[in-house]
Amino acid sequence: MPVSDPKQSSRLSPPASGERPTLKTIAFLTGLGVTTVSRALKDADDIGADTKERVRLVAKQLGYRPNRAGVRLRTGKTNVIALVLGMDAEIMSMTGQMVYGINETLADTQYHLVLTPHMHSTDPMSPVRYIVETGSADGIIISRTEPDDARVRFLIEHGIPFATHGRTDMGIHHPFHDFDNEFFAYNAVSKLVAKGRRKIALLPPPEHLMYGQHSRAGFQRGLKDFGPAHAQVLPITTEDNTMVQKQAVEALMRSADAPDGLICCSGSSAIAAAAGIDAAGSRIGVDIDMATKEAANVLKWFHPEIMSMNENFALAGRELARAVMSSIGGADAQTLQSISRSDWSDKA
Secondary structure: OOOOOOOOOOOOOOOOOOOOHHHHHHHHHHHOHHHHHHHHOOOOOOOOOHHHHHHHHHHHHHHOOOOOOHHHHHOOOOEEEEEEEEEOOOOOOOOOHHHHHHHHHOOOOOOOOEEEOOOOOOOOOHHHHHHHHHHHOOOEEEEEEOOHHHHHHHHHHHOOOOEEEEOOOOOOOOEEEEEEEHHHHHHHHHHHHHOOOOOOOOEEEOOOOOOHHHHHHHHHHHHHOOOOOOOEOOOOOOOOOEEEEEHHHHHHHHHHOOOOOEOOOHHHHHHHEEEEHHOOOOOOOOOOOEEEOOOOOHHHHHHHEEEEOOHHHHHHHHHHHHHHHHHHHHHHHHHHHEEEEEOEEEOO
């Protein structure tokens, strides 16, 4: 086997059977020096592409993982990205897709993901404050942003790299990825009016969240541009218990004020609303049309009449991972902002 760095490699000996692979293990198998291997794994500019590829391939085959305690002692870094994610129960959860997208992007880097769950009913600052005060991550991803988000202000004040799933309205530039909820709601009104619907209702996200405000803004803009005869925003939200949502929609459909068009802002809400419509004896696609966004693309399996727009959470995870790693690297926050859109499943 050719030896690229004889001064260092001559001091290396074969790894003992069963030992956890280390930088020295990779150095022995590649014929490189430990320093060269370390720099190749860190994607250093002075290491050639062929060398990096060889080192990464051997590291992957060995199942090499950096010793986090040693890395932190040497560099002050943890090589950890923390995802702070609400874990309240959802029928059609986006959690798995987002985690998949993040891990997909982190797979060939020195970073790995640690999920920090919290319940929506608890103080959203608690997990963020804990991560910062313990120094347990190099970067943080947070979701469910508010227009004036205390977590964003806290992370900026403490100089912690981060990215948010959702925008804010604070006059502060920070990394984010967001789905264009205003675009969704606006186009949902257009779709329903095009089907002849004149009494349209919105089942919205909570107004204190940024995407809730974007959804309402798109709905109101759609009403102005497309002019249905009657519109209403329901007094429930996508975060109410699904049984509460089902019962509220059922009661509405039995009332004299029943809409003939309904916009839902989550897949789980669409399921609850469809159950309420069915229970009231109304028929989707006949008495009422529905437009919703969803992550799982499963509504068509049991209610193909529902018009749906996909929100790609795997894409969101990939974009957020790239943004937070670039933020750690010192990139300008304004270059780490992205917004995604999607098409309707029926393309009509």
